[in-house]
Amino acid sequence: MKQNLYNYILGIADNSLMLGQRLGELTGHGPSLETDIACTNISLDLFGQVRSYFQYAAKIAGDERTEDDIAMLRKERDYKNVLLVEQPNTNFAYTLGRQFLFDVYHLAFLKELQKSADLTLSAIANKCIKEVSYHERFSSDWVKRLGDGTEESKAKMQEAINDLWTYTDELFHQTEADKAMVEEGIGVDVTKLKEAYYKNVSDLLLESILEVPESKYFQKGGKQGIHTEHLGYLLSDLQYMQRTYPNMEW
Amino acid sequence: MSEEQIKSLEKQFEARIARDEKIEPKDWMPEKYRKTHIRQMSQHAHSEIVGMLPEGNWITRAPSLRRKVALLAKVQDEAGHGLYLYSATETLGISREEMYEQLHTGKAKYSSIFNYPTITWADMGAIGWLVDGAAIINQVPLCNTSYGPYARAMIRVCKEESFHQRQGYEIMIKLANGTPEQKEMAQDALNRWWWPSLMMLGPTDDVSVHTAQSMKWKLKRKSNDDLRQQFIDQTVPQAELIGLTIPDPDLKWNEERKSYDFGAIDWDEFWQVVKGHGPCNKERMKARVDAWEEGEWIRDAAMAHAEKKQERKEKQAV
Numbered sequence: 253m254k255q256n257l258y259n260y261i262l263g264i265a266d267n268s269l270m271l272g273q274r275l276g277e278l279t280g281h282g283p284s285l286e287t288d289i290a291c292t293n294i295s296l297d298l299f300g301q302v303r304s305y306f307q308y309a310a311k312i313a314g315d316e317r318t319e320d321d322i323a324m325l326r327k328e329r330d331y332k333n334v335l336l337v338e339q340p341n342t343n344f345a346y347t348l349g350r351q352f353l354f355d356v357y358h359l360a361f362l363k364e365l366q367k368s369a370d371l372t373l374s375a376i377a378n379k380c381i382k383e384v385s386y387h388e389r390f391s392s393d394w395v396k397r398l399g400d401g402t403e404e405s406k407a408k409m410q411e412a413i414n415d416l417w418t419y420t421d422e423l424f425h426q427t428e429a430d431k432a433m434v435e436e437g438i439g440v441d442v443t444k445l446k447e448a449y450y451k452n453v454s455d456l457l458l459e460s461i462l463e464v465p466e467s468k469y470f471q472k473g474g475k476q477g478i479h480t481e482h483l484g485y486l487l488s489d490l491q492y493m494q495r496t497y498p499n500m501e502w
Numbered sequence: 503m504s505e506e507q508i509k510s511l512e513k514q515f516e517a518r519i520a521r522d523e524k525i526e527p528k529d530w531m532p533e534k535y536r537k538t539h540i541r542q543m544s545q546h547a548h549s550e551i552v553g554m555l556p557e558g559n560w561i562t563r564a565p566s567l568r569r570k571v572a573l574l575a576k577v578q579d580e581a582g583h584g585l586y587l588y589s590a591t592e593t594l595g596i597s598r599e600e601m602y603e604q605l606h607t608g609k610a611k612y613s614s615i616f617n618y619p620t621i622t623w624a625d626m627g628a629i630g631w632l633v634d635g636a637a638i639i640n641q642v643p644l645c646n647t648s649y650g651p652y653a654r655a656m657i658r659v660c661k662e663e664s665f666h667q668r669q670g671y672e673i674m675i676k677l678a679n680g681t682p683e684q685k686e687m688a689q690d691a692l693n694r695w696w697w698p699s700l701m702m703l704g705p706t707d708d709v710s711v712h713t714a715q716s717m718k719w720k721l722k723r724k725s726n727d728d729l730r731q732q733f734i735d736q737t738v739p740q741a742e743l744i745g746l747t748i749p750d751p752d753l754k755w756n757e758e759r760k761s762y763d764f765g766a767i768d769w770d771e772f773w774q775v776v777k778g779h780g781p782c783n784k785e786r787m788k789a790r791v792d793a794w795e796e797g798e799w800i801r802d803a804a805m806a807h808a809e810k811k812q813e814r815k816e817k818q819a820v
Contacts, residue, residue, distance in 0.1 A: 273562060276570070279577050280558035281789060283797025285551070285585050292578040299571050306567070320566045344800050400810060401803025408799070486562075493565035493623060500681055502565040502623070502673075 257370070258312050259332070259429035260439055262322070263475060264365075265305035266333035269323060270483075271354060272298030273490055274341060283344055290390055294351070297383040304376045324494040328484055329477035332427070336419035338474070338483045342412070345398055345405070349412035352391035356452050357423045359388045360445045369437035392456055399460030406461065413457065414465050421470035423449070519719060524650035527593035535719060539649050540594050541610075542721060544601045547587035549613035550580045552605075552786050556620040557629060565623055572669055573626060579662045586658070590651040606791050608778065613637075615702045617780035624677055624684075624691035630670015632692075632699040632737065638663050639733050640703065643723035671740065678744040685745075692741065693749040700764075701772040703730040734762050 275295035282288025306319035313322075336354055341347045362384055365377035398409040424446040426434075433439025454464045473479065493502070503511075511530055518525065525531055554577050561577065564570035588598045604610035615633055620626070641663065644656040677688035704710055704726035716722035724732070734753075741748050752765030774780065 276561040276574060279561055279574065280551075280554035280581075281793045283793065283800040285581055285588070287800075288554075289578055289581045289585070292574055292581065296571060296574045296578065299567060299574065303567050303571070323567055343796070397804050397807040398800070401805075401807045402799065404799050405803030405806075489562040492563045497565070497681075497683060500565075500684060502569055502676060 254312055256429045256432040257438065258309055259427075260433045261305050261309045261312070261373070263332040263427065263429065264361075265302050265309070266331050267337050267354070267358075268298040268301045268305070269490075270331075270333045270486065271337040271351070272296075272302060273486055274337070274339075274350075275347075278341055278347065287344075291347070294387050294390070297380075297387065301376070301380050301383070304379070308372050308376070320494065324491045328479065328487055331479070331483065331487070332477060333474050333479075334419065334422045335471055335474040335480055336416065336423070338480060338486060339416060339419065340482050343408060345408040345412040346416065348391055348394045348398065349409065349416050351387065352395045352456075353413075353416055353420055353453065354423075355384060355388035355391050356456075357420075357445065357449055359384050360449060360452075361440055361442065364440040364445070368439070373438065395456060395462070396460045399457070399462040409460070410462050413462060414467075417465040417467060418469060418471045420449075420453075422472040422474060425472060425475055427475050516718075519648045522646075523648075524653065525648050526650045534715075536594050538715065538719070538721070539652065540591060540596050542716075543587055543591040543594070543649075543652055544596070544604065545611050545613075547584050547591060547601065548605045548610055549616065550584035550587060552612045552616045552790060554580045554584075555786055555789055556616055556618070556782075557626060559620050560623060560626050563623070564626075569626075569673070576630070576666050576669065579666070583655075583659050583662070586655045590655045593651050602794060606787070606794065608787070611776070613702060614772065614775045614780065615698050617775050617783045617786060618694070618698055619782050622687050622691060624674070624687040625695070627670050627673030627677060627688065628691035628695040630666050630668075631674050631740070632670075632695050633702065634663050634667040634670055635737060636699050636702045636733050638667060639729050639736075644721070646720060646723070648720045674746070675744050678746055688744075689746055692746050696749050697767065697771075698775075700730055700733070700767055701769075703733060705769070705772070731761055734764055738762055 272295045275291050275298070279288065279292045279295070282291055302323065303319055306322045309322055310317050310319055336350060339346065339350055359381070362377045362381045366374055366381065368374040368377065395409060395413075398405040400406070424442045426442060430439055430442065434441045457464050471480075512532055515525075515530065515532060515535075525535075557573060557577050557580075561570065561573055564573050588601060591601065592598060601610065605612065620629070638660060641656055641660050645653055645660055647653045647656070674688050674692075677684040679685075707713065707725045707727045710726050713722060713725060738748055738753065750765045752763065754763050755761075756763045775783065778784075
């Protein structure tokens with residue numbers, strides 16, 4: 253089995269998995285019907301992506317593993333998503349801030365992944381990019397609305413950006429699987445996305461009359477499976493049925 | 503307008519409906535027609551929105567990715583139904599905010615079935631199969647109702663509902679053919695949702711207050727009891743097909759009527775839930791009110807931003 257490729261795919265897909273799960277928590281509780289529909293839609297897109305990635309990963313594994321085993325039956329330390337996407341829906345500013353900070357990265361990442369020497373990954377990226385372009389537009393628009401809205405919304409949006417900022421640097425860390433895949437022309441060299449990312453994010457924050465956080469202290473660990481305390485609870489929900497009723501079909 | 507003029511307009515109006523013509527928002531309509539439609543259509547919209555909650559309860563815990571995606575899509579469809587039903591109701595001269603206000607203060611009702619809890623995964627199957635099944639029976643005749651915007655909204659709603667119903671039944675098939683534990687889960691869900699689903703088709707004809715007028719306006723084509731019989735006759739064979747038992751010892755095929763006879767419905771339970779004392783009435787309403795109140799600063803921000811944008815545009819134009 254191509255272990256590096258397998259790990260590489262999981263690293264990408266776990267981000268969509270956790271973010272989709274977080275957005276799914278909000279369905280039916282959105283601040284308006286329109287935003288409720290939009291957030292559910294983004295969640296649906298992300299789970300669709302997860303299925304494409306995990307079906308491919310299951311094929312590479314070449315054993316009994318299914319997409320659901322990969323999604324729902326790993327131990328906490330075996331999930332490799334970045335810390336940013338597992339952060340809770342503290343309020344709508346956090347939800348949208350998290351989405352925005354991830355979308356800008358996600359879009360740039362997929363643009364590069366389209367060029368992958370692995371044709372399946374390139375095809376998945378090609379399909380996802382249309383969806384993620386919409387996600388990025390949606391979250392950017394909301395950051396602008398909240399930043400340049402009322403005093404209250406501005407304060408809340410700024411607080412969310414300040415708090416989530418600490419998780420942005422990790423997006424550009426390379427794992428061993430990443431490095432190996434870059435070597436083979438399959439993976440994306442995320443270190444090269446960093447400069448444009450901070451420029452794009454900063455431009456939009458300034459346009460939204462928000463401040464760009466100055467903090468240089470960043471958190472990392474997700475890519476090594478060392479998560480924040482939030483992930484365990486998220487997994488209890490995600491894995492509940494598979495753990496309680498093992499080896500059944502649904 | 504004189505009383506005579508109004509009478510003449512009413513006569514023309516009733517004649518149009520009798521000819522199966524659609525009434526459109528700008529047409530003259532009797533006040534009672536407007537009010538009745540606002541009541542029924544907003545109640546329908548509220549049911550879609552509150553109905554998102556019991557199923558939304560299982561999105562994070564769906565047992566497989568395929569089921570999770572399908573459930574998300576289903577709940578999203580319900581939000582969509584709510585959206586166009588609210589919009590259709592707005593054509594009668596009431597705002598969405600006013601309708602929310604009526605929901606949040608308990609003035610407007612929503613379908614009582616959503617006040618029951620979803621406690622296992624099988625409830626997702628039972629809701630799709632039974633609750634959406636009963637909803638379709640209620641709603642298909644509305645595709646031909648007299649008020650144009652409602653009739654057109656219902657055509658789309660019904661198409662999606664019938665897809666949901668099949669999806670729910672398919673969840674039940676899978677469980678019924680699964681392990682003993684899964685089968686038990688399916689039977690338990692049927693036991694809990696069967697009677698509330700029968701109640702969903704409304705009080706018996708002798709106590710239903712709105713039937714006669716609604717029939718005339720084509721808001722209703724069949725009586726509650728007829729709809730209920732149709733639902734039972736349609737659903738019993740589906741249960742048998744997958745080896746589940748309808749929880750009614752009095753259920754029996756009546757060869758003469760070519761229909762099923764069934765046991766007594768506990769109408770005390772129905773009225774208890776309608777009056778706000780069901781298992782989840784408080785939770786459902788709290789979830790809606792919380793979403794609305796916590797959303798206020800967000801809606802205010804969006805409004806303020808739109809105004810600022812407009813101001814900037816006007817300044818640039820000067």
